[in-house]
Amino acid sequence: MVAIVVAVLVLAGAGTGVWWFTGRDKANAASTTGATTTTVAASLTTLEKSVSATGTLTPTVQQAVSFAVSGTVTAIPVKVGDTVTVGQTLATVDTLQLNADLLAAKATLASAQATLSDLQATNTGTAAATAQIAAASAKVTVAQAAETAAEAAMGDATLLAPVAGLVTAVNLQVGDKVTGTGSTGTGSTGNVPSSSSSSGSNSSSASGQFEIVGTDAYDSSLSVNDSDVALIKPGDQVEMTSDSVTGTVFGVVRTVGPLSTATGVAAYPVVVDVTGDTKSLHDGISVTARIIYERRANVLTIPTAVITKAANGTSTVTKVASDGTTSTVTVTTGESSGTVTEITAGLSEGDQVQVTTYARTSSGTSTGGTNQNQQGFPGGFPGGGTGSFQLPNGTTVQRNSNGSFSVTQGKGGSNG
Structure with a gap:
């Protein structure tokens, strides 16, 4: 009967071995030790640092959208949970006052243009006449700007979605009176004249009459x-x-x-x-x-466990030729990542290197009639106690009082 109680992986020094400790019968046990060798190929991989x-x-996109004009809300065709596209109507306000403002702006512009035309027609060339024409021309410019703003305000009576996304808040009802506040938010915005936006990232959006969160x-x-x-x-x-x-x-x-x-x-x-x-x-x-x-990319690597490092810092591996013969080869190592190490000299892609696995098994029968296996290790780990054991290559395995293991490699290296 073979019972596995605990397994400890040892990356041994000169032999690059793996030792498996097994439980033994506490009454009568016979132990055997063996070694198994396999090969692994040096291969190209991608190494990363992170x-x-x-x-x-x-x-x-997290956008708070509000009317940029004042008025009474007349329609809200969307609700919380709706997905909207850029330019889709969110709400409208009445245009009675906005239309009156636009007509007044047009009248002011027409009057300013008429005055300028009259002065230009009666221009006597004097300094006074020239100054009057300049003043009238400036009034036309101001009136044109006012008309443009009034026309834009008429367009802003329909609040459009500046971004595509999910409507997460509607803080308006039909009949509410609103004052122009514009919109704020994060992310990119569409070319929609009904709102203004600020761009940013992960800043809190100000509360708006509508709030839209992008889903893409x-x-x-x-x-x-x-x-x-x-x-x-x-x-x-x-x-x-x-x-x-x-x-x-x-x-x-x-x-x-x-x-x-x-x-x-x-x-x-x-x-x-x-x-x-x-x-x-x-x-x-x-x-x-x-x-x-x-x-x-394309970094030549081998498992770190197959590399033996000497006290002088030299790294070697056991290379296996196509005919099965082995030789010790000095390699130059680079960076390590996970369980592999970069090889910058000494091996080529496809070269086979040897991995040696040591195994110790225990078997036997107890004289009481029932097999009772407990932790027992060569060199004195009876009943889960402390002690140490030395592998054939000089690596020492120490069992600590808390049940953990410390491993000290022979021939210039240590591993815990």
């Missing part, structure tokens, strides 16, 4: 600490995950804030634009982001 941060997804574009404001922010630049790719979303949400860095927005530990705002499909997203999703600030 910074982690957290944030919240919000719609890029999202961003996230991340907080990055001061030790990492210098590594990030606009255009860097970002991968975001959340318990509320299936799969990865991709994005790119839009801006990196130059000023810290946190108290205590300095942190800087990094705004990320979400790219790709946004159908499954909604406002307020918390995300964990990985900002990739360096990516190198």
Whole structure:
């Protein structure tokens, strides 16, 4: 009977081995030790460097829309929950006063133009006549501007959606009297004369008579600490995950804030634009982001575990030829990422390197009639106690009193 009680992976020094500890019968056990070798190929991969941060997804467009003119509300053809397009009518006000203002502006302009025409017709060329014509011409200019504004106000009697999105608030009822306030919000706006907007990102929109949230574009404001922010630049790719979303949400860095927005530990705002499909997203999703600030493709790598580092800093691997013969090869290592290490010299793509797996198994029968397995390790780990054991390559495995293991590699290396 073989019972596995606990397995400890040891990245051994010279032998680059893996040692599996197994339980043994506490009465009568026989132990055997063996080694298995396999190979792994040096291969090309992509190495990345990244910074982690957290944030919240919000719609890029958050628009508060209000009438820019005064009047009494006569119609509201939309309601909360409706999806609107750019230029769609949100509401209208009566035009009685607006029409009167426009007629008055037209009359003033006509009078100013008539006066200018008369003065030009009777111009005597004197300084006084010239001054009168100049004054009359200025009045025409002012009257023309007033007429243009009155015509625009007539157009503003119909409030149009400056952006496409979901109507999230309607703070008007038919019959309400409104005064011109315009619109505020974040994000891009359409060319709609009925509202004015300010552009920004992730700032709170002022409350408006209507509030529209975009559903086709999202961003996230991340907080990055001061030790990492210098590594990030606009255009860097970002991968975001959340318990509320299936799969990865991709994005790119839009801006990196130059000023810290946190108290205590300095942190800087990094705004990320979400790219790709946004159908499954909604406002307020918390995300964990990985900002990739360096990516190198076609990097030759091998598993870090197969590399042996000597006390003098030299790194070697056991290379396996096509005929099965082995040789120790010195390699030059570069950066490590996860479980792989870059090889800059000493190996080529496809070269096979050896991985050695050591295994120790225990079997036996107890004299009481029932097998009772408990933690027992060569070299003295009986009953879950403390102790140490040395592998054939000189690596020492120490069992601590709390049940954890410390591993010290032989021949110039350590691993815990």
